[in-house]
Amino acid sequence: MNTHDKKPTPAARRTKLKAPKFLGWKTSDEDEIERRRWRGITDVGEFSNLEPEFGQFGTFEVASTSGSSYFVEIRDLKELRNS
Numbered sequence: 001m002n003t004h005d006k007k008p009t010p011a012a013r014r015t016k017l018k019a020p021k022f023l024g025w026k027t028s029d030e031d032e033i034e035r036r037r038w039r040g041i042t043d044v045g046e047f048s049n050l051e052p053e054f055g056q057f058g059t060f061e062v063a064s065t066s067g068s069s070y071f072v073e074i075r076d077l078k079e080l081r082n083s
Contacts (some may be wrong), residue, residue: 033080039064 017036039049045065051058056074063069075081 020041027035043064043066044062046063048061049058050061050071055075058074060072060074062072063071073082
């Protein structure tokens with residue numbers, strides 16, 4: 001795994017993003033996208049590329065600074081087709 005400091009990234013500190021409001025099950029797709037973007041900027045501790053043969057695309061395992069982990073599939077860098 002690639003390791004990173006457990007502190008917020010310089011980009012997160014510069015942008016001074018506020019956490020999106022948590023609305024439970026009443027969220028829109030836009031709310032979820034905003035929350036994921038915020039989390040990607042402020043809460044990534046470590047990550048590893050599980051499919052290095054695909055370069056920047058493929059499946060990544062991400063560990064948050066809180067200790068939880070999840071998988072992300074990068075399919076496109078311009079369109080919202082990732083999971």
